[in-house]
Amino acid sequence: MIILHNAAQVITPLTGGGFRIVDRGAIAYDQDLIVFVGSTEEAIASYPSAERIDVSRKVLLPGFVDAHTHLIFAGNRCNEFLMRLRGATYQEIAAAGGGIQSTVKATRDAAPEQLLEAARADLQTMLSFGTTTVEIKSGYGLTFESEMKLLQVAGTLRDTSPQDILITFLGAHDFPREKSREDYVVELMENMLPAVAGEKLADFCDVFCDQGYYSNEQTRTIGRRAAELGLRMKLHVDELADVNGAALAAELNAVSADHLIFANDEGIEKMAESGVCAVLLPGTSFSLRMPRHAPARKMIARGVRVATATDFNPGTCFCHSMQYILQLSTLLYGLTAEEAITAGTLNGAAALGLESRTGSLEPGKQMDCLIFDIPHYGYLFYNLGSNRLETVVKRGKVLWNKKQNLR
Ligand code: NIG
Ligand code: FE
Numbered sequence: 001m002i003i004l005h006n007a008a009q010v011i012t013p014l015t016g017g018g019f020r021i022v023d024r025g026a027i028a029y030d031q032d033l034i035v036f037v038g039s040t041e042e043a044i045a046s047y048p049s050a051e052r053i054d055v056s057r058k059v060l061l062p063g064f065v066d067a068h069t070h071l072i073f074a075g076n077r078c079n080e081f082l083m084r085l086r087g088a089t090y091q092e093i094a095a096a097g098g099g100i101q102s103t104v105k106a107t108r109d110a111a112p113e114q115l116l117e118a119a120r121a122d123l124q125t126m127l128s129f130g131t132t133t134v135e136i137k138s139g140y141g142l143t144f145e146s147e148m149k150l151l152q153v154a155g156t157l158r159d160t161s162p163q164d165i166l167i168t169f170l171g172a173h174d175f176p177r178e179k180s181r182e183d184y185v186v187e188l189m190e191n192m193l194p195a196v197a198g199e200k201l202a203d204f205c206d207v208f209c210d211q212g213y214y215s216n217e218q219t220r221t222i223g224r225r226a227a228e229l230g231l232r233m234k235l236h237v238d239e240l241a242d243v244n245g246a247a248l249a250a251e252l253n254a255v256s257a258d259h260l261i262f263a264n265d266e267g268i269e270k271m272a273e274s275g276v277c278a279v280l281l282p283g284t285s286f287s288l289r290m291p292r293h294a295p296a297r298k299m300i301a302r303g304v305r306v307a308t309a310t311d312f313n314p315g316t317c318f319c320h321s322m323q324y325i326l327q328l329s330t331l332l333y334g335l336t337a338e339e340a341i342t343a344g345t346l347n348g349a350a351a352l353g354l355e356s357r358t359g360s361l362e363p364g365k366q367m368d369c370l371i372f373d374i375p376h377y378g379y380l381f382y383n384l385g386s387n388r389l390e391t392v393v394k395r396g397k398v399l400w401n402k403k404q405n406l407r
Contacts, residue, residue, distance in 0.1 A: 001030045001047055001051065002029055002030075002050060002053060003027070003050045003051070003052050003053070004027045004053050004060065005040040005043055005044065006026070006054050007025045007026065007040075007058055008024075008057055008058060008375055009023055009059045009377055010025030010037060011059060011341065012061070012345075012360045012361035013347075013360050015356075015360055019341075021377075024040050025060065026040040027043075027060060029396050032397075033366060033396070034363050034364065034365050034366070034367050037361050037363065055371060058372060058373060058390065059375075059379075060370065060371055060372075061345070062345040062360050062361050063130060063132025063133065063370055063393075063394060064130045064132065064322035064326075064370070065344065065348030065349045065351075065352065066134045066135065067133075067135050067349075068351075069309065069312040070137050070140070070311070070313035071119050071137075071157075072115050072136060072138065072150050072157075073107050073115070073118075074103070074106040074107045074110035074114065074115060074118070075107070075314065076318075077102065077103065077314045077318075079098075080098050080099075080315060081318070084288065090315070091212070091240065098315075100139075100173060100174045103140045103313075104140050104142055104174070104176070107146065112152065112153050115150070120161070126312075126321075127163060127392055127399060128389070129324075130323060130392060131322050133163055133164040133348070133349065133352070134163050134166075135166045135204075135309070136157065136158075137167075137168040137169075138151050138170050138173075139171065139206075139208075140173070141171075142176040142184075143176060144191055144195070147171045148201070151167060152201070154167045154202075162394055164354070164394075166204070167203050168202055168205065169192075169193075169206065170207075170236075171188050172206070174213060185218055189221065189222065189225050193226055193231070194229060196231070197226075197229035197230055203353075204234045205223075205226035205234070206235060206258075207219045207222050207233070207235055209235055209237045209243060210237065210239050210241065210243055216245070219235065219248060220252065223248075223254070227252070227253075232254070233253070234279075235248070235252070235256075235258065237249060237258070238263045239260075240262075241262055242262035242263070244264065245263070245267065246263040246267025246268055246270065246276075247267040247271075249271060249276050250276050253274060254276050255277065255352070255353060256276060256279045256307070256351040257279070258279040258281065258309075258311075259280075259281055259294065260294045262292075263299075265298070268295070268298060271304050272299075272303040272304045277347065277350055278294070278299050278304050278305065278307065279308070280294040280299075280308050280329070280333070281294075281309055281311035282328035282329050283317040283324065283325055286328055287318070288317075296329070296334070297333065300335075305347050305351075306335075306339075306347060307347035307350065308322075308325050308348070309351075321387070323380065323389070325344060326343075327380075327381055329344070330381050337378055337380070345359045345360060346359035346360045347359070367395060368395065369392075370389060370391070370393075372390060373402075390403075
């Protein structure tokens with residue numbers, strides 16, 4: 001048993017709702033699980049023989065949950081970012097041969113070892129900003145063999161990485177060039193989805209349902225097939241246009257609907273009614289230089305659970321840092337500091353079905369805890385662009401430390 005005590009603040013959202021701030025706080029944990037969160041006096045009185053670690057002048061938070069990433073790919077699209085700085089749009093760049101298809105080409109050509117090495121380095125960078133749980137999507141293969149290759153790399157990462165990892169099959173990210181759209185949907189339904197579900201290669205299935213990509217009808221067909229096979233849906237919807245994707249996510253009983261920049265009011269109501277989490281990606285609309293951002297305030301007002309994530313990918317948002325995402329969610333969406341922390345921790349866990357295990361500092365949950373060298377949690381937002389993280393504890397083990405840069 002170990003007690004972290006004398007923390008300036010212990011900060012956490014609460015699973016049943018609400019937000020807790022304990023001044024001069026403490027956390028007691030046994031192996032990988034939290035047993036107590038509260039005042040330093042009470043922790044020491046309850047567990048007098050526990051080992052004590054003084055964390056004076058530090059703020060403790062739950063580990064960040066990055067519930068939406070496209071972590072496995074080859075190459076980069078820095079050139080596209082520079083083109084956007086000169087005024088080109090995402091759609092113009094994709095139409096000119098860039099976009100997802102250029103990453104598909106590089107990723108198909110890459111050996112699994114190469115993809116694994118790059119993804120490991122990216123996960124380590126994410127850890128250094130406090131991400132302890134990560135969702136990883138396939139989607140840059142778009143053939144049976146290459147999508148399976150990406151899911152196998154994701155499986156190796158899940159089995160060997162310090163973070164908890166969940167895997168999403170996004171074979172419906174775009175359409176491959178060498179087949180008709182109809183034929184590829186048949187391939188998804190008849191071959192890819194059964195293999196993914198049969199071999200348990202993924203936890204979720206996702207579709208990019210948007211203008212120019214998968215239609216609502218195609219998404220519905222794929223979603224129903226995935227459900228038959230026991231895979232729950234996550235959806236990329238309403239990122240480029242209002243395609244009524246929020247309502248579709250509710251209809252398909254998706255775990256989450258992601259992006260939602262153009263989501264309409266009716267869809268938002270339906271998401272609230274069916275308990276679909278919103279996963280909002282402020283780095284994406286920001287990095288795409290879009291004039292609008294997801295209507296997070298409206299969603300919260302209607303009772304939708306709002307999570308935030310990086311969307312880490314080579315095209316629309318090359319961002320490793322959940323700290324940066326939390327800052328953007330306050331400045332672009334108008335979230336309060338407490339809402340932004342909840343969105344990047346507990347609500348991210350809910351969007352992955354992991355709410356009972358992680359996402360908050362509460363007894364019975366995993367000891368996934370961040371130690372920040374700041375005097376108040378407000379500094380997470382106030383101190384723009386700095387990384388004041390000092391130590392990352394995952395399941396009770398120190399995985400990263402700023403001074404020693406321990407793994
Ligand atoms: O979430 N919208 C679809 N997929 C990614 C972008 C993929 C890419 O451009 O490579 C996203 O923004
Ligand atoms: Fe995405």
